Ligand code: SF4
């Protein structure tokens with residue numbers, strides 16, 4: 001969880017690990033770890049709310065939460 | 069009327085497929101500027117925001133009748149891009165690219181001179197004429213209305229950011245901008261104050277000028293020399309970076325901001341400006357106040373002047389008839 | 405990038421301008437060797453990137469190799485004009501009968517290179533380039549024509565050359581311009597250009613500045629041992645070095661160009677012109693800036709955070725001003741995030757520490773929300789940078 005932004009992946013929904021979010025995020029918030037897509041915690045606060053990940057994720061697995 | 073660009077300006081964007089160019093092209097279009105073509109070699113046939121892309125400027129001009137250019141290409145290609153636009157007679161050419169080798173800048177400027185066209189920049193944010201909703205480049209971003217209200221103040225700035233800041237200040241004070249020009253922060257730019265001031269002098273929409281100046285170089289010095297006898301409108305100037313005077317040899321901000329022994333200090337430039345009748349304000353927030361004062365003075369003076377020439381008008385005509393006896397006939401005129 | 409004398413002379417030699425016999429060395433022993441090879445009297449010249457070296461004791465004559473060694477040892481141990489001397493140039497002493505000036509620089513008004521030739525040495529090219537007089541012949545070079553032979557001859561004549569000397573000196577004039585073109589030099593100056601007893605012309609000193617923006621295509625310089633380096637009026641401080649590193653973290657946006665000052669007001673300011681303006685304003689209202697810097701072009705949160713931490717790490721910084729001009733693209737909320745994270749990481753409570761924001765840009769409503777949450781005073785775009793500067797100075801006082 002970042003100080004200003006929390007990016008969450010719903011592990012039940014994100015099953016195929018299609019990496020669409022990882023490809024599209026301009027500020028490297030997603031990473032591949034052990035074949036699964038994970039959130040890079042230290043980058044969460046770089047999120048620009050561009051919503052590209054939300055648009056691309058066909059499983060509606062990504063959630064962006066503002067902490068202010 | 070405005071300076072350099074207006075609603076007849078048909079804009080070509082060189083490097084239109086680049087990320088930044090695509091963004092400011094959209095901003096220019098949203099503002100209402102007539103972007104008619106783009107050029108990126110090898111990408112003819114594509115479109116960017118519906119604007120057709122061509123391989124060469126020549127084709128773009130033939131097909132789309134462009135008459136001005138914005139150049140936003142990598143530094144190594146900038147000279148050729150500007151020369152290509154100059155070759156086709158486009159003017160002005162706003163060169164936004166930063167960090168172009170000086171040898172290239174000197175060549176492209178010489179070529180533009182040869183072709184009789186004007187280059188603004190390099191390292192310029194562009195040009196904007198608010199009344200005609202015409203802008204070249206990224207000046208004002210996606211919301212130019214906010215800082216650049218239509219009006220009668222001309223702006224020339226060595227800094228892109230301060231061009232917007234100063235315009236914003238002037239607009240907030242209830243005045244507006246005729247044309248604002250980001251001259252470019254490099255030591256060699258296509259158009260210096262000296263190239264631009266005559267245009268503002270002739271522009272009836274411009275009633276006064278504001279300059280954002282910086283330490284370094286001699287551009288302000290030669291302007292100060294030129295103004296008396298050539299420029300009749302009030303000029304307010306502000307210098308950012310007065311502290312640099314005390315740090316010779318150190319570079320701050322723009323490539324041209326460096327004070328050398330015997331040249332470039334704002335203290336000397338300020339003195340020269342003042343001698344030329346330019347009002348130099350110490351904090352930039354005072355720009356609107358200074359403008360208003362000078363404009364009011366000018367109006368008063370104009371009020372008197374208008375009365376005087378009317379009486380003088382008749383003898384002046386006679387003087388023309390008697391060529392070579394100007395003085396005599398003028399004297400005669402006074403007696404009447 | 406200003407070159408050392410010995411580097412300038414390498415380039416001069418490459419284009420065929422005669423230079424005195426000699427060699428750059430970095431140890432007293434090597435100086436002795438060179439002096440021995442050169443035979444006879446030599447001159448030891450400290451290699452620093454500043455003028456006025458002669459008067460400051462940076463040029464000394466040695467009669468024999470032992471003296472050359474001793475003088476070199478002294479020079480390398482000391483400072484000249486406050487610069488550490490790391491290298492010296494050992495050259496054969498010349499029998500000079502005449503000293504002249506030849507220089508090329510850029511005339512930013514005419515937008516061309518200007519050639520200057522004068523029969524007196526000892527002035528800096530920038531000082532004379534723009535001012536007529538003092539017996540200097542000047543010639544603006546058309547970049548498409550270059551320096552025609554006849555023009556070089558005229559300038560050589562102006563310098564007093566005659567007989568066989570005319571051809572030799574004309575060549576030096578043409579070649580110096582050639583040097584600027586071949587190596588993208590924005591300044592090339594031979595000062596003094598000397599005539600020796602046997603009638604030959606030599607570049608006794610040589611000052612060259614390479615255009616930083618052209619270094620990408622001047623890779624050849626590296627094969628002469630001339631490598632790109634950062635240039636300042638003085639050695640960078642620790643803080644400045646760290647600032648440069650932060651800017652290199654990634655290429656997105658600018659958050660760096662830090663210059664350290666002795667003050668208590670930390671500045672996070674931008675862009676170029678605005679940084680200059682804000683710095684002046686802080687001084688005017690009686691504040692003491694701890695640093696200069698520039699941010700802009702949408703730097704990442706991380707970069708802003710690191711810059712904030714760096715500035716707050718400077719001992720004695722009592723307040724912080726985050727001030728920019730009206731920005732079109734830079735995101736206010738991202739800058740706010742970075743600054744707040746930086747403060748918290750230094751264990752500073754933004755609610756208690758004097759800090760002011762004036763960053764009118766994109767997404768400002770989001771930015772204001774963040775600033776409100778952390779109790780940070782901010783100014784909207786209707787308020788000038790001057791107001792914000794004044795506020796922060798007074799804030800720290802009470
Ligand atoms: S909203 Fe944009 S920046 Fe944020 S995580 Fe998604 S893709 Fe990345």
Ligand code: SF4
Nearest residue numbers: 014018019020021057
């Ligand atoms: S786009 Fe959605 S489904 Fe695909 S990896 Fe990202 S979160 Fe998982």
